[in-house]
Amino acid sequence: MGLMDGKKGIIFGIANERSYAFFIAKQLIEQGAELGFTFLPIGKMEHRVRKAAQTLGIDEPWMVECDANDDASLDRVFDRWQADHGRLDFVVHSIAFADKDYLKPDMFHKTPRQTFLSAIDTSAYTLLAMAQRALPLMTDGGAIVNMSYYGGEKVTPGYNVMGIAKACLEHTTRYLAYELGRPGRDVRVNCISAGPFKTLAGAGVGGMDDMIKYQEMASSMKRANTGEEVGDAAVYLLSDLSSGVTGETIHVDCGFSIVGVPEKPTGEG
């Protein structure tokens, strides 16, 4: 018996088999969830998402295109879901975007207005936009999970405007959790703050290799987290195991975020 048996939800944010959303989907499927997917309507995304779903063992995936910056596009996703499935139990928000020209050290202070606003729009407001549309379909209550990074709490050179967007996303999580948690709505909203990971979006952040090496050196567990570990945390937050948890940001970073000043590496165990 799986923790997600009988639960159905939409995964926003698979770009390929390296995406955090892919690992979340993998672990949800292992626990019995039924999934639908969206793809950004650019380039080969539809093909890539279909291929990723097939790697997950779904030959005919439920897939709808979605540009989350476009309200009409989001409406179409949730309308289609309602028509095809009726009830919705969970949503995974695993999307982000910022102009990579400004994701480099010493570039934050040069960020133009439009770059700043567009990072917050795609990476934070879209959580609210999805929650608005999910709520009427979550007739038996539900759960929403999104993805953040430590650069939303502390300055991480190169993460820049994306750090601002993550701070906004994490606080949007709390305000949404407060309003959606009340009896009759029963929708929980939580965030996973994951360690650096080499994905398409990750590659856009300057110094990603160094960020991963730094986590391996400075974290409590002296290693990088895996995608599956992030997926398992999502299973917890989307399943009834976490029925009393909402508005939280859970770090899945091998204990990186609890360390202030790391020891100097000695090369000894």
Ligand SMILES: NC(=O)c1ccc[n+]([C@@H]2O[C@H](COP(=O)([O-])OP(=O)(O)OC[C@H]3O[C@@H](n4cnc5c(N)ncnc54)[C@H](O)[C@@H]3O)[C@@H](O)[C@H]2O)c1
């Ligand atoms: N990779 C990391 O180091 C890392 C660390 C912590 C948190 N995160 C977060 O994890 C989430 C997933 O990113 P990832 O690293 O798996 O990269 P990814 O490139 O695999 O996924 C990013 C996704 O965002 C989607 N997207 C971008 N703009 C969109 C839009 N307008 N509408 C709909 N979809 C859009 C892309 O299509 C893609 O599927 C993001 O929120 C990211 O900030 C990543």
